[in-house]
Amino acid sequence: MNKNLKNTLTIGVSILIAGGLMYLVSRSLGGDFVEKTIAVVKKADYFWIGIAAIFGIGAYWIRAIRWNLLLEPMGYKISNSNSLWSLSFGYFLNLGIPRMGEIGRASALQTVEDVPFTESFGTIVTERIIDLCFMLIFLLLALIFNYNALLAFFDLLGKSEQPEAVKDYTLYYVAGFLVVIIGLIFIIFRRKILQLSISKKITKLLKGIATGLISVFKLKQRIKFILLSFGIWICYFFASYLVIFALPETSSIPLQTGFYILAVGTLGMLVPASGGIGAYHGAMMIGFSALFLSLGNSAVEGKDIGYSYALLSHGLQMVIMIFMGLISIIMLAKNKKKIVRKETIY
Numbered sequence: 343m344n345k346n347l348k349n350t351l352t353i354g355v356s357i358l359i360a361g362g363l364m365y366l367v368s369r370s371l372g373g374d375f376v377e378k379t380i381a382v383v384k385k386a387d388y389f390w391i392g393i394a395a396i397f398g399i400g401a402y403w404i405r406a407i408r409w410n411l412l413l414e415p416m417g418y419k420i421s422n423s424n425s426l427w428s429l430s431f432g433y434f435l436n437l438g439i440p441r442m443g444e445i446g447r448a449s450a451l452q453t454v455e456d457v458p459f460t461e462s463f464g465t466i467v468t469e470r471i472i473d474l475c476f477m478l479i480f481l482l483l484a485l486i487f488n489y490n491a492l493l494a495f496f497d498l499l500g501k502s503e504q505p506e507a508v509k510d511y512t513l514y515y516v517a518g519f520l521v522v523i524i525g526l527i528f529i530i531f532r533r534k535i536l537q538l539s540i541s542k543k544i545t546k547l548l549k550g551i552a553t554g555l556i557s558v559f560k561l562k563q564r565i566k567f568i569l570l571s572f573g574i575w576i577c578y579f580f581a582s583y584l585v586i587f588a589l590p591e592t593s594s595i596p597l598q599t600g601f602y603i604l605a606v607g608t609l610g611m612l613v614p615a616s617g618g619i620g621a622y623h624g625a626m627m628i629g630f631s632a633l634f635l636s637l638g639n640s641a642v643e644g645k646d647i648g649y650s651y652a653l654l655s656h657g658l659q660m661v662i663m664i665f666m667g668l669i670s671i672i673m674l675a676k677n678k679k680k681i682v683r684k685e686t687i688y
Contacts (some may be wrong), residue, residue: 382650387588391658394584398662401577405429405469408570412465413457415560416553420455424677427670428454434667437617437660444470450670454677464551468558476575477608484605487598494632495606579604585655591647602633607655617660626652 406426413420432447448463484492561567583600586592595603603626610625611618630648631641 378646378649379653382589382653385589386654390584390587391654394581394588394655395658395662397577397584398581398658399666401574401581402426402430402433402662402666404570404573404577408567408574409465409469411561411563411567411570412468412557413462414562415557416461418455418457418461420451420457423673424451424454427673427677430666430670431674433663434670437663437667440615450674454674460549460551461553464553465557467551472558472571476571477605480575480579480601480608481605483598483601488602488633488636490636491599491602491629491633492605494635495629498628498632581658582607582655585651585658588654589647589650592651599633603629603651617663618656622656623649623652626655 403422403426406422406429409425409429410420410422428447428450431450432443432445434443435446436443444463444466448459448466451457451462452459558567579600582604583597586595586600586603606625606629607622610622610629613621613625615621627645627648630651631644634644634647635641
């Protein structure tokens with residue numbers, strides 16, 4: 343399949359998912375969806391959103407510094423600014439093609455620093471594993487401080503699924519059979535397969551990724567790396583929690599509930615929708631419904647407030663992504679020209 347066509351289809355599917363989810367969100371809010379949206383935008387206190395934005399951008403900068411620490415054991419010392427603009431470009435790409443940002447980030451760094459794509463991509467995979475561990479920590483904190491709300495959240499998610507779920511395991515049997523057949527073919531023809539150019543490229547890619555993955559075990563500044571990792575997620579926490587003060591309905595939510603809000607929002611962003619549009623809103627509507635139910639209040643009221651919060655919180659994320667992304671395109675192009683000029687001189 344043509345690469346451009348494949349990218350176009352990927353973007354199209356992502357936008358369709360986001361549009362479909364946003365349609366379900368608007369449908370669940372009733373006919374006055376537009377009026378509710380306008381009302382939320384008008385009554386929001388943008389002072390708190392501005393403070394939250396500082397933490398949101400701070401997470402970018404801290405992540406850029408941490409990435410440098412992962413590249414250091416492999417012999418690469420990159421500037422924090424190139425690291426920042428490369429990851430900002432990656433996040434910007436995620437708005438169009440979910441999960442494409444990781445590839446774009448490694449490619450962008452390769453254009454402005456002498457770091458092979460495969461190795462920098464391996465460090466990005468390492469980052470994702472570390473982020474998963476921190477996400478589980480916040481999920482555990484949410485479970486400790488908001489046990490009933492989290493149980494209600496997963497209960498509501500379960501009710502949204504079809505009870506007559508297909509329990510036919512034929513698909514699993516077929517998949518298992520195909521894996522066995524492919525494995526046998528590889529064992530029998532492995533010498534010929536390994537001689538193919540595509541096999542050599544895949545092997546090179548895997549070696550580079552492996553080098554990036556093991557970099558975490560060769561860190562020269564482990565304490566700094568751990569502190570920066572905590573710093574990233576503390577910024578995420580306050581970037582999401584401080585938004586609640588922008589609305590009168592949520593301004594009394596206690597600090598410990600912030601763990602629950604961050605956990606629910608993170609789960610929502612896992613859905614492959616363009617920029618998390620619709621998915622984040624839906625997760626927050628269910629999350630606040632569960633929170634209100636656990637407190638003995640109306641789930642319907644919680645759903646409406648959940649949408650109001652999601653509109654502001656997600657909107658802030660989008661503004662940061664677009665703002666940092668547009669600057670990154672300019673800065674990466676500028677830094678690339680500097681490298682070209684240096685190579686021409688030498």
